[in-house]
Amino acid sequence: MSASLPATARFITFEGIDGSGKSTQIKRLAEHLAGRGYDVVVTREPGGSPGAEEIRALVLQGDPDRWSAETEILLFTAARRDHLERTILPALAAGKIVLCDRFADSTRMYQGLSRGNLRALVDQLHDLMIGHEPDLTVLIDMDPALGLTRALSRRTADERFEAFGEDLQTAMRQGFLDLAEEFADRFRVIDGGRDMDAVAADIATLVDGALA
Known part of the structure; x- marks a missing residue:
């Protein structure tokens, strides 16, 4: 957290494969903190601001091969920049805790590794246009097959990446675990394959400690 921000401000992101329970656990944590x-x-990302939500519709709906990996990276970066300017930074400046469902780590995985090994390009654009990392990243680890089953059962419009199948889920799980090692200062891994209440309790304890 920047020294210029209020002491209560924290930027906490949740990462994990599709179906890992991020949205549910974010809601539970928000209730706990409130x-x-x-x-x-x-x-959430992509989205979180009016402009970014418009880009979300472009990148998450339609045929899985609708965009090239390079185009996706540009679209996600544009959405993230708008989200940062209009939602995240103003909330932090007001001393609020921001809980975000996905951030740059998801782009490092989904676009940076799964579709052409473009991680270096993702990081270059991130450094140039975003330049902001979370204070804490909660990685909810989940068996890929179970996660995909959960994700597909939602039957929402935002299913484009689920359409890549279990192979992508497996690769992404390992990629996220690798990121947790690379950014060990901010990543914390939570076992998401347990009872929802147990997962929520562990996350609440983790975040309470980070805020102490």
């Missing part, structure tokens, strides 16, 4: 008196903003 109960402790914190002002919490819940947001």
Whole structure:
């Protein structure tokens, strides 16, 4: 966290393969933190601001091969920049805790590794246009087959990446675990294959400790 931000401000992201339970656990954590008196903003990527939500519709719907990997990286970076400017940074400046469902680590995985080994390009654009990392990243680890089953059962419009199948899920799980080692200072891995309440309790304990 920047020294110029209020002491209560924290930027916490949730990562994991599709179906790992991020959205549910973010909601549970937001309720927990609000109960402790914190002002919490819940947001998501791609999306989280009006302009970014428009880009979300472009990148998550339609044929899996609709965009090249390079085009996807540019679209996600544009959405993230708008999200950062209009939602994340203003909330942090106001001393709020921002809980975000996915951030740059997902782009490092889905576009940077799975579709052409373009991780270096993702990082270059991130450094140039975003330049901001979370204070804490909660990685909810999940068996790929179970995660895909859960993701497909939602039957939402945002299913384009689920359409890549279990092979992608498996590769992404390992990629996220590798990222957790690479950025060990901010990543914490939570076993998401357990009872929802147990997962929520572990996350609440983790975040409470980070805020102490």
